[in-house]
Amino acid sequence: MKKTLHINIGNSITLIEEDAYEMLTVYLNEVKFHFAKSVDNFEIVTDIENRIAELFGEMLAVQQKKVISIEDVQEVIRQMGSVQDFELSDDEPAEMYSEGPQPTVKKLYRDTDHAMIAGVCVGLSHFLDIDARWVRLIAFATIFLGGSGILAYIVLWIMIPKAATKSEKLFMRGEEANLRGFANSYLQPFVKESRGFIAEAFHVLGTFIQGTGKVIFKIVSGFIIAMSAFGLVFLMVALVALLGVSDSDVVNQFPFSIVNDEYFTALTIGAFLAGAIPLLALLLFSVRVAFTDRGVNKTLSFVLLIIWLAGMGITIFHVAKISSEFKENAEFAQTAMIRPYQNFTLEIDKTRFFTKEDSVKYHIDTNNYKGKKILYSQYGGFDEQDNVRLSIEKSNDQTVSVYQNYSSQGSTFEDALKNAQNIHYRFVQQDSLLTFSPVLRLIHQAKWRHQEVRLTLKVPVGTTFYINRDINRYLNNYNIWDCHHDDRSDYVEMIMTADGLKCKHEREENKEQ
Amino acid sequence: MIAENTQTQMRKGILEYCVLLIISRGEIYASDIIAELKSARLLVVEGTLYPLLTRLKNNGLLSYNWVESTSGPPRKYYMLTADGKAILEQLDMTWQELSYAITTSKNK
Numbered sequence: 001m002k003k004t005l006h007i008n009i010g011n012s013i014t015l016i017e018e019d020a021y022e023m024l025t026v027y028l029n030e031v032k033f034h035f036a037k038s039v040d041n042f043e044i045v046t047d048i049e050n051r052i053a054e055l056f057g058e059m060l061a062v063q064q065k066k067v068i069s070i071e072d073v074q075e076v077i078r079q080m081g082s083v084q085d086f087e088l089s090d091d092e093p094a095e096m097y098s099e100g101p102q103p104t105v106k107k108l109y110r111d112t113d114h115a116m117i118a119g120v121c122v123g124l125s126h127f128l129d130i131d132a133r134w135v136r137l138i139a140f141a142t143i144f145l146g147g148s149g150i151l152a153y154i155v156l157w158i159m160i161p162k163a164a165t166k167s168e169k170l171f172m173r174g175e176e177a178n179l180r181g182f183a184n185s186y187l188q189p190f191v192k193e194s195r196g197f198i199a200e201a202f203h204v205l206g207t208f209i210q211g212t213g214k215v216i217f218k219i220v221s222g223f224i225i226a227m228s229a230f231g232l233v234f235l236m237v238a239l240v241a242l243l244g245v246s247d248s249d250v251v252n253q254f255p256f257s258i259v260n261d262e263y264f265t266a267l268t269i270g271a272f273l274a275g276a277i278p279l280l281a282l283l284l285f286s287v288r289v290a291f292t293d294r295g296v297n298k299t300l301s302f303v304l305l306i307i308w309l310a311g312m313g314i315t316i317f318h319v320a321k322i323s324s325e326f327k328e329n330a331e332f333a334q335t336a337m338i339r340p341y342q343n344f345t346l347e348i349d350k351t352r353f354f355t356k357e358d359s360v361k362y363h364i365d366t367n368n369y370k371g372k373k374i375l376y377s378q379y380g381g382f383d384e385q386d387n388v389r390l391s392i393e394k395s396n397d398q399t400v401s402v403y404q405n406y407s408s409q410g411s412t413f414e415d416a417l418k419n420a421q422n423i424h425y426r427f428v429q430q431d432s433l434l435t436f437s438p439v440l441r442l443i444h445q446a447k448w449r450h451q452e453v454r455l456t457l458k459v460p461v462g463t464t465f466y467i468n469r470d471i472n473r474y475l476n477n478y479n480i481w482d483c484h485h486d487d488r489s490d491y492v493e494m495i496m497t498a499d500g501l502k503c504k505h506e507r508e509e510n511k512e513q
Numbered sequence: 514m515i516a517e518n519t520q521t522q523m524r525k526g527i528l529e530y531c532v533l534l535i536i537s538r539g540e541i542y543a544s545d546i547i548a549e550l551k552s553a554r555l556l557v558v559e560g561t562l563y564p565l566l567t568r569l570k571n572n573g574l575l576s577y578n579w580v581e582s583t584s585g586p587p588r589k590y591y592m593l594t595a596d597g598k599a600i601l602e603q604l605d606m607t608w609q610e611l612s613y614a615i616t617t618s619k620n621k
Contacts, residue, residue: 010586011586012586031560035564038564040564040567040568040571043567044563044564044567047543047563047566047567047589048560048563050586050588051543051544051559051563053586054544054586079558079559080558080559080560081558081559081560081561082558082560085558085560085561086558086560086561086564
């Protein structure tokens with residue numbers, strides 16, 4: 001069994017075995033190289049290829065088979081003659097080949113194969129042996145010297161011939177015009193069709209627009225590369241920061257307070273991989289596609305995919321595990337009796353509870369803050385969950401009480417109950433002043449499992465409240481903004497009636513009517 | 514080595530002359546030229562003919578027509594131009610001179 005290939009030779013499609021194809025390729029390349037110095041190389045080689053195609057056709061017909069074998073190619077080469085045979089009967093004495101290796105001489109040509117416009121800059125770069133982009137940069141800069149660069153470019157375009165034949169291309173690069181130099185480039189198109197200057201100018205205009213497209217593509221790619229590199233650096237910093245501070249205060253803050261300590265490292269790394277690998281892949285892909293001709297390395301892609309899947313696996317596993325700890329709900333309640341007053345003032349405690357870590361974090365020198373209070377901003381940040389709710393209701397007797405309901409989620413009922421018990425919440429009564437804390441705290445290193453405190457303040461009918469406006473966002477069943485209150489005051493006056501809490505002045509207005 | 518070189522030079526000149534002679538008889542396809550040259554035992558390998566034909570064509574001695582072929586791609590059929598005919602006449606004269614020169618050299 002042998003592999004066969006379809007080739008197009010002399011405008012006819014021929015089936016050829018792989019080894020035969022290799023032999024034919026080598027032969028044709030030798031032939032092309034032999035005639036490369038000739039101006040008519042293209043025509044001669046085409047004639048020879050046509051003849052070979054014809055011979056193949058005859059062979060297939062005579063032998064009644066479908067595929068050209070290596071023996072057929074050998075027969076064709078024998079009939080056509082080898083390059084050595086050509087040399088013996090060359091038109092001109094073959095000085096180029098027979099008089100030893102040619103010294104490497106560079107000649108100035110325009111390189112239309114790698115041209116941005118007409119190949120002047122890249123041609124110069126070959127001649128001067130420096131990178132084309134520097135020549136282009138300088139050329140671009142000269143445009144701003146009164147446009148002299150453009151004029152110089154057009155003059156050079158007309159003056160410098162373009163490298164049309166194979167050996168001209170080799171001379172342009174200063175490569176030795178021999179079979180080795182040839183082998184380096186034999187897969188490139190043999191020769192470009194020649195055009196007049198005007199036709200070339202129009203053609204170049206077309207390709208230049210394509211070139212501009214490429215430049216824009218490269219700029220976009222560069223942007224993607226920069227963004228993904230920035231994202232990667234950010235993720236790495238985050239990773240180091242999270243792993244480095246895993247035993248400090250940040251883990252007690254939402255959303256990190258959700259994650260169990262024992263999962264923290266694994267989940268952080270897993271999430272890092274899940275996030276970083278696509279960025280890395282995007283980065284590598286953009287670099288490869290935009291700035292090199294190579295495709296994306298398959299092995300590398302595969303390795304990246306495996307690592308990414310591993311990262312995703314770890315993340316999903318832990319997220320699922322943590323999610324399972326939200327499965328059950330438990331709550332318990334207690335009622336605290338409060339000394340009754342005719343008027344109550346409701347306040348929210350805006351002073352911040354500071355841990356030792358906090359005072360380090362915010363550079364708080366406790367001596368400096370003697371007698372001063374640090375206040376919560378009214379609208380807190382990310383770490384303020386909506387976990388404290390206050391309702392005000394009418395009590396059925398003359399007592400005043402605060403009903404406190406603590407609830408939490410957990411993997412089992414017992415677990416949920418334990419989480420609820422780890423809630424630390426306090427409100428303080430100072431005579432008729434009731435001060436509520438805006439947040440609950442978790443004690444015993446408890447994790448955030450949607451712990452909630454729901455407070456119900458029960459008062460008898462006729463009790464008057466001075467409610468601080470800041471309480472409104474914790475208030476469940478009333479909106480004190482509904483009362484027309486004095487904007488200069490921080491307090492809204494309300495009274496408990498048989499129908500519930502009412503705004504005091506509205507009630508008075510009603511009475512007047 | 515010198516003998517080889519001289520042989521090659523002689524062959525080259527005569528090959529060109531023969532090619533023009535064969536084409537002068539009418540439009541002809543490259544493969545048929547090759548077949549004739551082979552039967553004349555002048556041409557060893559086909560590959561050498563194509564550069565020669567191209568050069569003669571570029572010098573204005575030959576022209577060709579594309580002719581459709583029943584099997585495969587169209588073929589180039591070569592013919593002599595007016596210039597080619599004039600040069601062939603010159604070559605004919607040269608050949609007679611050379612032939613005389615050789616006969617004379619050998620038989621004296």
